[in-house]
Amino acid sequence: MSKYPSNSFFLSALAVSLLALATESRAQETAKETAPSFAQQKTSAHTAAAQWGHWRGPSGSGKSDTAKPPQEFGPDKALRWKVPIAGQGSGSPAVWDQKVFLTSAVATQNRNEFEFHVYCLDRQTGKTLWDQKAVTAKPHEGTHETNGYASASPCTDGDMLYAFFGSRGLFAYSLDGKQVWSKDLGDMQIRNGFGEGSSPTIAGDLLIVPWDHEGQSMLYALNKKTGDIVWQTKRDEPTCWATPLIASDPQGNAQIIMNGQTAARGYDLATGKELWQCSGQTQRPCASAVAQDGVAYVASGFRGSYIGAFDLSGRGKLESTKHLLWSQNRDTPDVASPLLTNGRLYYYKEKTGLLTCVEAKTGKTLYSASRVPGVARTYASPVAANGKIYLTDRGGTITVIEDSAELKVLANNNVGEGVDATPALVGSDLLVRGEKHLFCFSDSKD
16 A cells, blocks of 8 residues: 555545635625624714613713703703603613603502503604513512612613513513513512612623622623523622623723622623622612723712722722722712713712712812702712703702813703603703603704
């Protein structure tokens, strides 16, 4: 037998090589055809920035870079429409193009039983486009007198809508109202029976779901198309009402930032692995984090005060390290989340409405615990657009101040009923979910 390969061997090897080259070429052509162009990517990013698909806005900071809502508004001024919303809920509206999404818990004739509804309204007219009953259920435990059973806000990426009713389940819909999947994660046991309220967050192909309670707390990442669990991470935390924030470290790696009574933490988005933590937060945190330029800001203010600025390149415990850039321990927010806009953080106290503004980079106080006309009790978080900041009182007053280093009041408005939900800012519209109605205020006639 020859010690050299036969001709048939060479021919077989050549055939395999040619097949591999052809396959690679086809794969490259397919990738070119299916991958979005740079222009398409820019268009997609621009489209998302012009929406309000999540209650904290397109960046999670509480700000819209494109909206131009009215400065002055009310029942008789700049009111495009006002429609009644059945039941009770303090979840904020999510908006995508000309559709507005909202959730509510509607009491039935049976004691302590509710229908959990998901609504889609036309943004131009307020007309109901569809109304889906996700589930009918009797909650297994009570809730605080100022809280209901539909406190989490829906979120959308323009393809799907996600409505989270906590222990009653998570529901995914197409934007024309067809239920695609649902997920039951069990029952929470909430501190003091205060009720549930954390909202999910969309991150690429994942839906991040917080599950902090008095039992085993978890952070879930679900496949947003199927509802299947991609990963789940145990959390050493009691009840927390914060919503996850997606942020990037200085190297561009995505993290999930979560508040917590034991510690503020960062998790790897792809795996759920805890990357860092820092203690110092107060009891039962409600405020969600904000972030920019590789730095996250996390605050709490019940039975104590704390806000910290965390360098997201840090790992392990950040206390007493250079990755804890600064912290403060006075006048921090309790229920409402901070607003991050133009290099400044704004936050107010729940029981007084006293407003504080600090430089995000340094923590330098620009003004602190300042009285704002009409703002005394707050649940809704501050939001900003077009050089203005909107501060909402639980009694229905929405005071507009200038987005600047000095406190300057521009307008004082009242919608005529209580407001606990954070407003949505998109296009020329200001959408406010009141105690009984959804309002759309706009200076535009289009």
